[in-house]
Amino acid sequence: xxxxxxxxxxxxxxxxxxxxxxxxxxxxxxxxxxxxxxxxxxxxxxxxxxxxxxxxxxxxxxxxxxxxxxxxxxxxxxxxxxxxxxxxxxxxxxxxxxxxxxxxxxxxxxxxxxxxxxxxxxxxxxxxxxxxxxxxxxxxxxxxxxxxxxxxxxxxxxxxxxxxxxxxxxxxxxxxxxxxxxxxxxxxxxxxxxxxxxxxxxxxxxxxxxxxxxxxxxxxxxxxxxxxxxxxxxxxxxxxxxxxxxxxxxxxxxxxxxxxxxxxxxxxxxxxxxxxxxxxxxxxxxxxxxxxxxxxxxxxxxxxxxxxxxxxxxxxxxxxxxxxxxxxxxxxxxxxxxxxxxxxxxxxxxxxxxxxxxxxxxxxxxxxxxxxxxxxxxxxxxxxxxxxxxxxxxxxxxxxxxxxxxxxxxxxxxxxxxxxxxxxxxxxxxxxxxxxxxxxxxxxxxxxxxxxxxxx
Numbered sequence: 001x002x003x004x005x006x007x008x009x010x011x012x013x014x015x016x017x018x019x020x021x022x023x024x025x026x027x028x029x030x031x032x033x034x035x036x037x038x039x040x041x042x043x044x045x046x047x048x049x050x051x052x053x054x055x056x057x058x059x060x061x062x063x064x065x066x067x068x069x070x071x072x073x074x075x076x077x078x079x080x081x082x083x084x085x086x087x088x089x090x091x092x093x094x095x096x097x098x099x100x101x102x103x104x105x106x107x108x109x110x111x112x113x114x115x116x117x118x119x120x121x122x123x124x125x126x127x128x129x130x131x132x133x134x135x136x137x138x139x140x141x142x143x144x145x146x147x148x149x150x151x152x153x154x155x156x157x158x159x160x161x162x163x164x165x166x167x168x169x170x171x172x173x174x175x176x177x178x179x180x181x182x183x184x185x186x187x188x189x190x191x192x193x194x195x196x197x198x199x200x201x202x203x204x205x206x207x208x209x210x211x212x213x214x215x216x217x218x219x220x221x222x223x224x225x226x227x228x229x230x231x232x233x234x235x236x237x238x239x240x241x242x243x244x245x246x247x248x249x250x251x252x253x254x255x256x257x258x259x260x261x262x263x264x265x266x267x268x269x270x271x272x273x274x275x276x277x278x279x280x281x282x283x284x285x286x287x288x289x290x291x292x293x294x295x296x297x298x299x300x301x302x303x304x305x306x307x308x309x310x311x312x313x314x315x316x317x318x319x320x321x322x323x324x325x326x327x328x329x330x331x332x333x334x335x336x337x338x339x340x341x342x343x344x345x346x347x348x349x350x351x352x353x354x355x356x357x358x359x360x361x362x363x364x365x366x367x368x369x370x371x372x373x374x375x376x377x378x379x380x381x382x383x384x385x386x387x388x389x390x391x392x393x394x395x396x397x398x399x400x401x402x403x404x405x406x407x408x409x410x411x412x413x414x415x416x417x418x419x420x421x422x423x424x425x426x427x428x429x430x431x432x433x434x435x436x437x438x439x440x441x442x443x444x445x446x447x448x449x450x451x452x453x454x455x456x
Contacts, residue, residue, distance in 0.1 A: 001443050007135070011446060012109060012439055014047045015127045018090075019107035019116035025091035025157045037153055040090055041065060048130050050137045051149070061164030063091070063153025069133070071145040080175040083146045084456050086133075086449075087162075087181045088126035089155035089403060092118040099433050112439055119437040121430045122182045125418050126151060128442060132449030143456060145177065155403045158362060162403035166410060176411045178376045178456065181404035183416020184396060186388060188423070193267035197391050199384045202398035202416030203253045205405055206301075207329030207366040209338055212322050213237065213346060216355035219319040226317075231310040233350045234321035238305050240349035241325075241342070246301040248285040249331040250277065252369045253397040254298050258284075260394040297399055301330045301338070328399060335363045367405045368412055376413045383452035384417075387444065419448040 003011070021040035026032050044065075045052050055067040073082070095104035095117045102110070104117045118124075133149065152161040169176055184200030191198070215237065217230025228236075255277060262274030273280050288296045296302070307324030311317065327338050339358055346356050371377060372395045381393050398416055407414045420441050429435040 001447050003443060003446075008439075008443065010047075011127070011131050011443060012114060014131065015114050015119070015123070015437075015442060016107040016109065016116075017043055017047070018123045018127055019114065019118055020105055021090075022105050023091050023118070023153060024094050025154045025159065026094075027157050037063060037091075040153075044130065048134045050134050051130065054137055055149075058168070060168045061152075061161040062159065064161040064165045064168075065151050065153075066165060066168070067149040069137075069143055069147040069149075071143045071147065073144050078175075081146065081173060082175050082177050083148050083169070084143065085148045085150055085176055085179045085407065086129050087150045087152075087179065087404065088122045088129060089152045089162075089182075090118075090123060090126055091153045091156050092121070092123070093156050093431050095435075096433075101434055104435075109439070113436040114439060114442065115434070115436040117435050119435050120422070120426060121435070122155075122418070124420065124437050124442055125182055125445060128419065128445035129449050131446045132453060135446075136450060136453050141453065143453070145456065146174075147456070148176075152403055158401070162406045166406045169410060176407060177413055178379075179404055179407045179411060179414040180380070180419075180452070181402050181407075181414070181416050182418050183398055183402060183404070185418045185420055185422040185427075186391065187421075187427075191261045191265075193265035193270040194261050194392070195266060196264065197388065197421075198261075199388065199391050199393045199417065200396045201372075201380065201393065202402075203256075203370040203372050203395040203414075204251065205367045205398035205401055205416065206297075207327075207333070207335065207364050208401045209325075209327040209329065209335055209363045210361040211325045211327065211339070211342065212359040212361055213325065213342065214357045214359065215321045215323070215346075215350070216357075217318060217320055220317045222315040222317055228350075229310075230318050230321035231308075233354055234308060234310070234323050236349045237346045237356075238308070238323060240345050241303060241305065244345055245289065246303075246330070246333070248281075248288065248299040249301075249333075250281065250299065251331045251397060253372075253395045256372060256395045257298075257397070260392060264392055294399075297328065298397055299330075301333045302328045303342075329366050330397075331366060334365050335360065364401065364405065367408045367414070370408075370414045371412050374413065377415070379455040380415055380417070380452065382455055383448060386451045387419075387448040388421075418445075419452075420445040 022036040023040050055069050058066040060066050107116045150165050154161050183202035188197045215230045215233045218226050258274040265271040288299045304326045309322040404414050
C-alpha cells in the first residue's frame with residue numbers, strides 16, 4: 001500500500017469522525033436523531049473538498065445524497081447518458097451500549113482497530129470509496145463515464161430512498177452500466193476443501209417476505225377450552241410448514257460458485273461432487289436438505305417461523321394467534337406463489353372450518369441475475385486481482401437483501417462486493433457487539449477502490 005503517513009492519518013481520522021455521527025435509522029421517524037444525519041452530511045463536505053468542488057450534488061428522497069462527477073467521454077452512439085454508480089449506506093442499526101466493551105459510537109482507535117457501530121456496515125466502504133475518489137481527483141484523474149456516488153440513510157429499515165434514487169436516474173434518462181454495493185467480501189475457509197482466499201461477488205440476492213398468518217379462535221376463560229385453541233391451531237400450521245420444505249433449485253450464481261470451488265478443491269471427493277453437477281445434483285440436494293444451514297439456503301427458498309403471539313395471560317383464551325414468518329425466496333419463487341403456498345399448507349393443517357388470513361408485512365421478489373461475462377465484470381475482477389493477487393473470484397448468491405436490488409430494474413450489471421477482507425469474527429460483528437475494523441483492512445479497501453477507478 002503506497003500511502004504516506006499523512007494520508008493514513010487523514011483516512012483514519014475521517015473514518016473515526018464518521019463513526020461518531022450516530023446515524024441510527026428507525027421505522028419511527030420520531031425516534032431518529034435527524035441532527036446526526038445532518039452532521040454526517042456536513043462532515044462529508046468538510047473532509048472531501050475536492051469531490052464537492054468537482055461534483056454536481058443532489059439530495060434525493062428522504063436521505064439520499066447523489067454526487068455526479070462528469071466523465072471525459074463526450075457521449076455515446078445510442079444518445080443515452082451512460083453512468084457508473086458506486087453506492088453505500090450511512091445509516092446504522094442500534095447498539096445495546098450495556099453489552100459493548102466500549103462506547104458504540106466512540107470512533108476511536110485501539111490496538112490497530114477503528115471502533116464503533118458502522119465500521120463494517122457500511123461506513124467502512126463508504127469512507128474508502130470517497131477517500132479513493134478524493135485522492136484520485138487530486139492526482140488529476142477523471143472518470144471516462146459519468147461517475148455517481150450514491151448514498152442512502154435508510155437502508156437498514158428498508159426505506160424508500162434508494163428506490164427514489166433509481167427513479168431519479170430513470171426520470172433523467174441516465175443509463176446505468178455498472179453498480180457496486182455492499183455484499184460479499186474477501187473470505188477464507190468458507191468452502192470445504194478450498195484453502196485459498198476467495199473474493200465472493202454477489203450477482204443475485206434472494207427475495208425477502210415478512211408474513212403474518214392470523215388464526216381466529218374463540219376467546220374466553222381458559223378453564224373451559226375448546227377442542228383446539230387459536231394457538232393450538234397455529235401450532236398445527238407451524239408443524240405442517242416445517243414438514244413441507246421447498247424443492248431445491250440450482251440458480252446460475254450457485255452453479256458458477258460450485259464450478260469454481262470444485263475446480264479449486266483439494267479434496268478429491270468434493271472436487272468430483274461440485275465439478276460434475278450433471279451427475280451429482282441429486283446427492284447435493286439430499287445433503288443440503290439433511291444439513292440445513294447455508295448450503296440448504298443456497299439451494300432452497302427458506303421459511304423461518306420467528307414469532308408466535310397469543311394471549312398475554314395464562315388463563316385467557318386468545319381471540320386469535322399470529323404466526324410471524326420470514327421467507328427468503330430463491331430463483332423462480334415469487335411473493336404471490338409463496339402466499340398461495342402457505343395458505344394451502346395452513347388449510348391442510350387446520351381444515352376448511354378454521355378462519356385464517358394472511359398479511360404481507362414486507363415483500364420483494366428475488367433479484368435478477370447480473371451478468372458475470374461482460375466488460376464490467378472483468379473490470380471488477382481486475383481491480384480485485386490487482387489488490388489481492390492470487391485470489392479466487394467467484395459469483396455467489398446473497399442471502400441478505402441490499403439496497404442494490406432496486407437498480408436491477410434498470411441494469412443487469414449490479415455487483416455486491418464490499419472490497420475488504422472479512423474473517424468469520426468480522427462477519428459476526430455486523431449488526432453485532434463490539435463492531436470494529438482494522439486500519440489495515442480500511443487502507444486496503446481504499447486501495448481497491450483506487451484500482452477500480454482506473455478501470456471504469
